[in-house]
Amino acid sequence: MQVALKAANSPSQIVVYPDPPHAFFADYRPSHRKQQAEDGWKRLQEWFKQRDVM
Numbered sequence: 001m002q003v004a005l006k007a008a009n010s011p012s013q014i015v016v017y018p019d020p021p022h023a024f025f026a027d028y029r030p031s032h033r034k035q036q037a038e039d040g041w042k043r044l045q046e047w048f049k050q051r052d053v054m
Helices: 002-007 035-052
Strands: none
Touching: none
């Protein structure tokens, strides 16, 4: 997928966090990973703002 994004000259990127459990964004689960969830949310909001979606 990263190769395809680069080939398409896409400004999007894929961020892979090391060893995240399933549903690491869900703050009501033991699998929650606060730092990764906050970073992902920040990146998502920035992506939308850059594209005038928000």
